[in-house]
Every structure is written in C-alpha cells, then in structure tokens.
Amino acid sequence: MIKIGIFGCGNLGRGVACAVAKNQDMELVGVFTRRDPATVQVGIPDAPVYHESALADMRGKIDVLILCGGSATDLPEQTPKYAAMFNCVDSFDTHARIPEHFARVDEAAKAAGTTCLISSGWDPGMFSLNRLYANCILPDGQDYTFWGKGVSQGHSDAVRRIEGVRDCRQYTIPVEKAMEAVREGKQPQLTTREKHTRECFVVAEEGADLRRIESEIVNMPNYFSDYDTTVHFITQEEMQRDHSGLPHGGSVIRTGVTGLQDAHNHVVEYKLTLDSNPEFTGSVITAFARAVARLSREGQTGCKTVFDVAPAYLSPLSGEEIRAHLL
Amino acid sequence: MIKIGIFGCGNLGRGVACAVAKNQDMELVGVFTRRDPATVQVGIPDAPVYHESALADMRGKIDVLILCGGSATDLPEQTPKYAAMFNCVDSFDTHARIPEHFARVDEAAKAAGTTCLISSGWDPGMFSLNRLYANCILPDGQDYTFWGKGVSQGHSDAVRRIEGVRDCRQYTIPVEKAMEAVREGKQPQLTTREKHTRECFVVAEEGADLRRIESEIVNMPNYFSDYDTTVHFITQEEMQRDHSGLPHGGSVIRTGVTGLQDAHNHVVEYKLTLDSNPEFTGSVITAFARAVARLSREGQTGCKTVFDVAPAYLSPLSGEEIRAHLL
Numbered sequence: 001m002i003k004i005g006i007f008g009c010g011n012l013g014r015g016v017a018c019a020v021a022k023n024q025d026m027e028l029v030g031v032f033t034r035r036d037p038a039t040v041q042v043g044i045p046d047a048p049v050y051h052e053s054a055l056a057d058m059r060g061k062i063d064v065l066i067l068c069g070g071s072a073t074d075l076p077e078q079t080p081k082y083a084a085m086f087n088c089v090d091s092f093d094t095h096a097r098i099p100e101h102f103a104r105v106d107e108a109a110k111a112a113g114t115t116c117l118i119s120s121g122w123d124p125g126m127f128s129l130n131r132l133y134a135n136c137i138l139p140d141g142q143d144y145t146f147w148g149k150g151v152s153q154g155h156s157d158a159v160r161r162i163e164g165v166r167d168c169r170q171y172t173i174p175v176e177k178a179m180e181a182v183r184e185g186k187q188p189q190l191t192t193r194e195k196h197t198r199e200c201f202v203v204a205e206e207g208a209d210l211r212r213i214e215s216e217i218v219n220m221p222n223y224f225s226d227y228d229t230t231v232h233f234i235t236q237e238e239m240q241r242d243h244s245g246l247p248h249g250g251s252v253i254r255t256g257v258t259g260l261q262d263a264h265n266h267v268v269e270y271k272l273t274l275d276s277n278p279e280f281t282g283s284v285i286t287a288f289a290r291a292v293a294r295l296s297r298e299g300q301t302g303c304k305t306v307f308d309v310a311p312a313y314l315s316p317l318s319g320e321e322i323r324a325h326l327l
Numbered sequence: 328m329i330k331i332g333i334f335g336c337g338n339l340g341r342g343v344a345c346a347v348a349k350n351q352d353m354e355l356v357g358v359f360t361r362r363d364p365a366t367v368q369v370g371i372p373d374a375p376v377y378h379e380s381a382l383a384d385m386r387g388k389i390d391v392l393i394l395c396g397g398s399a400t401d402l403p404e405q406t407p408k409y410a411a412m413f414n415c416v417d418s419f420d421t422h423a424r425i426p427e428h429f430a431r432v433d434e435a436a437k438a439a440g441t442t443c444l445i446s447s448g449w450d451p452g453m454f455s456l457n458r459l460y461a462n463c464i465l466p467d468g469q470d471y472t473f474w475g476k477g478v479s480q481g482h483s484d485a486v487r488r489i490e491g492v493r494d495c496r497q498y499t500i501p502v503e504k505a506m507e508a509v510r511e512g513k514q515p516q517l518t519t520r521e522k523h524t525r526e527c528f529v530v531a532e533e534g535a536d537l538r539r540i541e542s543e544i545v546n547m548p549n550y551f552s553d554y555d556t557t558v559h560f561i562t563q564e565e566m567q568r569d570h571s572g573l574p575h576g577g578s579v580i581r582t583g584v585t586g587l588q589d590a591h592n593h594v595v596e597y598k599l600t601l602d603s604n605p606e607f608t609g610s611v612i613t614a615f616a617r618a619v620a621r622l623s624r625e626g627q628t629g630c631k632t633v634f635d636v637a638p639a640y641l642s643p644l645s646g647e648e649i650r651a652h653l654l
Contacts, residue, residue, distance in 0.1 A: 023466055098651070324425070
C-alpha cells in the first residue's frame with residue numbers, strides 16, 4: 001500500500017482524497033491543515049484531519065505528501081519546505097515561474113534524498129504531455145490550446161474583488177469557429193480575442209451600480225480587456241441553482257505536415273470534458289503520486305515533472321499486464 | 328546526429344524516410360531491402376539504397392535500425408535477428424502476439440547489449456499510451472477505441488484475394504451515433520456491428536459475377552461478417568482518381584466517474600485525423616528512435632515499449648527547454 005498524506009483541505013484536497021479512495025493500492029494517512037482541524041470538513045468519511053504541525057512526526061509514515069495549496073503563495077514556500085521531509089507532488093501552475101520553482105524543489109529534494117514531482121494536473125500536466133508528444137511526432141507544425149467551457153477560479157475571484165459584487169462565476173468559452181479552423185489544418189494565426197470569450201454571472205449587492213460593475217469587469221486589464229466579455233446579473237438563488245459546479249476542460253491540438261512537398265496534413269487532438277475540475281486534477285495528481293512512490297523506491301531522487309516519468313510508473317498493473325491489455 | 332537505418336522500402340519505410348528528413352538531429356544512413364536495390368524507388372532524393380546483406384557491415388555505423396516490415400511474417404523473424412546487431416524500433420501490431428514478440432526481442436537485445444522498442448506507431452503506440460494514461464487517471468471508467476474513417480490495408484488485401492477482384496480500397500468508418508453516446512458519458516455496451524461500418528470500393532475484372540463478389544465480401548468471416556458492409560463497384564480510373572490516398576485516424580475515449588457518490592463524470596478523448604497513415608506512423612516511430620538512441624547511450628538495454636519511455640526522451644530539446652516552453 002502506498003501511504004498518502006494530503007496538505008490542504010480546499011476543493012483540490014477533497015478531490016485528491018476522493019481519488020485516493022478509488023485506487024486500491026493506496027491508503028490515506030491523513031489530511032493536514034493550517035486551520036483548526038476541528039473546524040475542517042473534508043467531506044470524505046473516515047478521513048483523519050490533523051494540524052500542519054503534526055507533519056513533522058509523520059516522517060516514515062507517509063510515502064508521498066500531496067500539496068494542494070495555491071500557486072501564488074502556498075506552493076512556492078511549501079513544496080521546497082516539505083521536499084526536505086517527504087516525497088512530494090504538487091500542481092504548481094504559474095507557467096512563467098516553473099523553472100524557478102523546479103530549481104528550488106530540486107535542490108531541497110536532492111539534499112534530502114527525496115523524490116518530488118511538480119506541476120501535475122491537466123494544465124500543466126496532461127495538456128503539457130500532449131503538447132510534448134505531438135511536437136516530437138510532428139516537428140513541422142503548430143500548437144493550439146483551447147480552454148473551456150469551464151469555470152475559471154482566478155477570473156471569478158477577480159470579479160468578486162469589485163465593489164458591489166457579492167458573488168461571481170466566470171466561464172471561459174472557446175470560440176467554436178477558431179477551433180474548427182484549427183481542426184481543418186489551416187494553421188490560423190489567432191489573437192487572444194479570437195480564441196476565447198468570457199461570460200460572467202454576477203450577484204450584485206442591493207442598490208449597487210450595475211453599469212459601473214459591468215464596465216469595471218469588461219475593461220479589467222489582463223483578466224478581461226483582451227476578450228469579448230458578457231456580464232449577466234443574477235440572484236443568489238440562481239447562482240446556487242445553476243452555477244454551483246466547477247466544470248472545465250479544453251483541447252490541445254497540434255496540426256502538422258509530412259511527406260514529399262509537405263503533401264499530407266495531420267491533426268492530433270487531446271480533449272477533456274470535466275464535470276469537476278478539482279476532482280479530475282486530483283485524480284491526475286494521485287496517479288503521479290504512485291509514480292513518485294516507485295521512483296523513490298528505485299532511488300531516483302530530485303525534482304521531476306510529468307515529462308520525466310515513463311507512463312508505466314503511473315499504473316498499478318505490471319509490465320506484463322499493461323503490454324497484454326493496453327498496448 | 329542520430330544515424331538512422333531503415334529496413335524495408337514499402338509505404339512505411341518511405342514514411343520513416345520523410346520523417347527522418349524533418350528531424351534535424353538525425354541523418355539517414357541508408358534504406359535496406361531484400362530486393363535488388365537498383366529496382367527500388369524510395370522516393371526520397373539522395374537516400375542511399377542497399378541490399379539487406381550490407382547490414383552486417385553497418386554495425387557501429389547505425390545508431391538505430393527502424394524495421395518497416397509486416398507483422399505477419401517479417402517482424403517476428405527480423406526484429407529478434409537484428410536486435411542482436413543494432414538498436415531497433417518496430418511497429419509490430421498483432422496485439423495478441425505482443426507478449427511473445429516482446430520476450431523474443433528482449434532476450435536477443437539483452438544478450439547483445441542493444442536497446443529495442445517494439446509496437447510503436449499510433450495503434451499500438453499513441454493510442455496505447457492514451458489508454459494507459461486515462462486508465463491511471465480514471466480507474467473507475469470504461470475504454471472505447473474507434474478507428475477511421477480510414478483505409479484498412481488488411482481488409483483491402485482480403486478483398487483483393489477474391490476471384491474476379493482486380494483492386495479494392497476498404498474504408499473503416501466509426502458509427503457517429505455510438506461515438507456520441509460514448510462522449511456523453513453513457514458508458515454504452517457496444518457490439519462490433521454498433522461501433523464501425525465498412526465500405527468497399529472494388530474494381531472487378533471484366534465479366535466477373537458482381538453479385539457473387541459482393542456476397543463473398545459481406546459474408547467473409549473475421550473481416551466483414553460482423554459488420555454492416557457496403558460494396559461499390561467502380562472503374563480503375565475512379566479508383567486512381569478518388570482513392571489513391573491512405574488516410575486514417577480514430578479516437579481513444581475513456582469516460583469515468585469521480586467524487587462522493589460518483590457524482591461527476593469525465594471524458595478524455597485522444598483523436599487523430601491523418602492524411603497519410605504510413606507517414607504519421609513513420610513519424611511516431613522516428614520520435615521513438617530518438618528515445619532508443621538515448622536509452623542506449625545510458626546503457627538501458629533490452630526490449631522496451633512506449634510505456635517504458637519517459638516522454639522527455641522523445642524530444643530533441645533539453646529538460647530546461649521543455650519545462651520552460653511546453654509544461
């Protein structure tokens with residue numbers, strides 16, 4: 001049995017706990033939190049909840065610690081810190097800062113003799129793997145990534161910070177026409193605006209100036225100003241009834257040419273349609289936790305990414321079994 | 328530079344030669360054939376063609392030999408034979424006999440200290456990888472593979488063996504309704520007939536009994552009797568004009584559930600749309616040849632499959648580069 005610890009009790013931590021329960025070669029040692037454990041609802045029957053301070057005594061009792069904090073402030077501090085004590089997996093997703101995060105985790109893991117894997121999940125993670133495979137197969141081609149339709153937590157939070165907004169759910173929506181042009185192998189050059197639209201469902205405070213709120217949303221730099229954005233004002237009841245889920249997904253597409261005079265075109269598409277972003281992300285991370293446990297047993301220490309893991313390490317089945325049934 | 332040899336001058340061998348030309352870290356040492364080299368048209372400018380007997384003198388001059396023969400009789404003999412002399416990659420695709428082929432190649436490669444990889448391409452190959460990844464992420468789910476629309480060489484050949492048939496092109500076509508039910512997460516149980524239809528374009532000899540030919544096709548066991556098959560008789564000119572390509576493709580789909588009470592459904596789809604089956608297959612094999620060259624340099628000998636290769640080994644880029652640009 002692979003003994004799993006989870007640090008963080010948000011949506012992602014709960015998603016990982018659900019995924020661990022689906023894998024019969026894993027057991028959940030505990031969920032660790034910075035809050036008072038008595039106040040934490042993991043939502044998983046029989047999941048023991050401990051304060052973070054209990055982690056120091058867990059060395060040797062946890063094979064892999066899965067870090068479920070945020071990429072802005074939690075993981076840059078937590079992954080290097082706990083890499084010094086445990087094999088760790090995280091889902092660090094600030095693309096621009098991955099090299100720096102990798103270097104810090106690698107240093108800590110090598111010094112401690114642990115095995116860590118950063119930036120797992122679906123993007124980064126499964127989308128990255130599909131970008132890499134398709135690039136290696138079709139060196140003469142073009143990459144496209146479309147996200148959605150799905151809820152962007154970051155954009156929803158940005159709208160919630162506007163004065164007069166009580167709640168918001170923001171959907172990222174790929175532009176169907178752009179996806180079709182890509183799938184036809186036309187290799188179009190697409191601007192940000194041409195690839196995705198954004199749709200916001202907003203609960204405003206009573207008496208708030210709706211036109212000001214709408215204007216602040218659609219003109220918000222980085223988040224909305226480069227997109228065509230639609231804003232709908234709804235009631236708290238409608239929010240609860242129609243927008244309580246966290247669906248997401250998207251497609252990684254590469255098109256490329258082969259043959260004499262580049263006569264032949266090819267389209268490779270990897271598409272995810274997810275009812276629950278955190279539960280699917282948690283399921284990916286959990287599969288990579290199995291790989292980390294194995295790499296650690298083989299003495300392969302330091303920081304890894306999804307690119308460094310032979311796919312067979314993710315499976316509970318033997319080499320003979322996967323060759324017979326999945327090849 | 329990775330020095331590549333190609334054994335076999337059919338469609339696949341030519342596809343590999345085109346792929347090698349697209350990879351700037353590779354050079355084509357030569358194409359080897361059992362026929363008289365003077366009679367062989369590789370179709371690639373400046374590709375040296377040698378008789379098979381020249382291979383014995385090529386040890387040390389070829390980093391990876393790519394075997395492009397057929398799975399029925401060529402590869403079971405050739406891959407173990409040449410594994411004793413070279414690092415080899417093949418696209419052995421008789422699923423039921425993979426364990427046996429693996430064992431024979433592994434024995435030869437370990438004895439000789441070479442590195443070999445069998446069953447690369449897209450199915451087996453990329454489809455297998457996507458089955459494995461999706462199974463590890465969603466252990467509670469169901470796999471589906473759809474092929475087409477595309478030309479099946481094996482089925483076309485089977486029809487050509489019927490008396491009175493001069494030429495045939497057979498298309499395998501996925502049933503759109505079945506794919507839609509799968510993509511909706513309904514996890515349907517599908518019979519062979521419900522998943523694919525078959526369409527044959529046949530050039531008959533003058534005076535042949537067309538009704539007998541049609542009946543022999545649609546009732547042929549293993550190949551057609553379990554499918555709804557349509558037969559069209561066409562002229563040689565129409566065959567040339569409308570059916571000279573070798574397009575193919577298909578989808579690997581896994582749907583599965585996560586969360587408390589399995590409340591959430593997820594769909595993972597990997598879809599290929601290929602203008603040229605042999606050129607895309609050749610492109611996949613060529614990427615795995617790069618991985619084999621690297622594994623060999625690291626001293627990892629024996630037989631491998633796509634499951635055993637960390638994705639980073641497929642890329643000409645460094646770890647830093649792929650983390651910065653593709654993760």
